[in-house]
Amino acid sequence: MFKSQKFFRFQKKSARVIKIMKKDYKAYLGGSVIMLILISAIFAPLIAPADPYKTNVTKRLEGPSLQNLLGTDSLGRDILSRLIYAARPAVLVSFGGIIISVIIGIILGLLAAYVGGILESIILFIFDVIRAFPPIILILVLLSIIGPSLLSVIVILGVTIMPRYGRVVRAETLSEKEEDFVEAARSLGADNSRIIFKHILPNIFASVLVLSGMDMASMIMWEAGLSFLGLGLQPPLSSWGVMLQESYQYIQTAPLMILWPALAIMLTMLGFSTFAESLRVALNPKLNQEV
């Protein structure tokens, strides 16, 4: 089954991408951050030193100590454990939201650019309607209709951000489909699906990748904002955004408390975008002359 030239070629090409990424410090940096977050999300109960929900009012707002490595929050809960558990919603929201918006965005963008006509006008109209509302209002309205839950937050965030991808995909497809090699493929008799999947998508994927690396972090921030309004995660569940909101009231008495969730969000964003950048470079044969 796997003994085909197609498979060998795929193997060779992916070996090449891995070889390039192995030389790139950005790939290590981004990759290790992503691994760290994924591991703490998956194995949270095994890693966390204490119960993240156990309150202890006598030990509230303490600084770092041997017992609580990153200190305790306003209810005396262990910040490190909460941070580790909160990686779960962070991963779900950022990955889920991005995947939803990328998939819908690519489909609608390709349809708009490729079919054109009335369909294109309708799709662009949908994009414009979504973008015309301030995102927070749109999200609030949708959430109050559907009801707050992790899944609805993911879906709604994905749909709200989607027009960014749709527009980028449409614009790139419009320029890419006029390229000579697309015309060459058409003159060879290639059908639309071959042209789209073999010629256009691989060439526009870089822009989508870079954009999604940046949007990962904004997803986490949106989730934080929604949780603050009581529309995101419901207590006692915790997320980095919720922790950020909780701790800013105590910024003068316990300034370190706000640092940890902020660091976690920053690190995630940095990790995703550096990894996306490294992948983008490795996937583009023109940017790696000497391999």
Added chain:
Amino acid sequence: MALVEVKNLKKYFVNNDGLLYKLANKGPIKVKAVDDVSFKIEKEDTLAVVGESGCGKTTVARSVLRLIEPTAGEILYKGRSINNFNKQELKAFREDAQMILQDPRSSLNPRFIVEEIVSEPLYIHDQIKDDLNLLDRVWELLDLVGLSKRYSELFPHELSGGQARRVGIARALALQPEFIVCDEPTSGLDISIMSAVLNLMKKLQQEYQLTYLWISHNLHEVRYISNKVAVMYLGKIVEITDTDTIFNNSVHPYTEALFSSLRGINDNWNYQEHEIIEGEVPSPINPPAGCSFHPRCKYSFDKCKKVEPELKEVEIGHLAACHLYN
């Protein structure tokens, strides 16, 4: 029966956008890129289409392969109109007729390696029975165009212009076509590589009985490769005949002017004074009345400004559109 026959091909690019334009009620802008062109290509012939930039050569080439739909007119391939082909017939036609595009490098997908580029037509037309023998077929095709095996793993940007051109030719040959449209296949190559490519194309033509439609503005190249020449001016064919006749006994003033530039340099490398056509090519949106060449023609007289000349036989197998010879 001619292999390819083009009958009264017209392609107008229409632009009627713009609110102000509609308000002015001027009607749509029509660019007459190709205006009533007819010719035939016999099997194993090479018809060269020459002319200045913007005279509609490439539009003819793309219409002949139905990459764009003509405004009017008919294109017959082996006696059947390609504009009425259904999906299967069109796919069969795409197998038979290939194109070599103008720019050697941008006609290759930058993310494909040469192996993928050359084997793509085989995948499209389901000609791969055993995928494992694919590389042999690719190497065979590369060998045909004078490239060694190692090129099969390179990306287009790693190739020189001449090598990229050869890859494009190998891709066009992969399906063993009968008819190839070559849209300025030597543009952007330097002289030595140009001649290598020309020799290759000629060799391939003899070996595989290929028929070429050769778009060019390089007259030296045309003399070498083609046996028939059509001269285009502003979307129309002004003269069409054998290569020998057009180089020695051309009748149309535009052809004369075009080819005199060649003669000027040819005589023992001494640059001689030769006729230069004055003025510029008129806009195809608003072509001059009568003969479209009359504003630049030194022989023009009253009739030229009013009546459009038709393409008429001057002698057997030699057609020209000029009032001087009617």
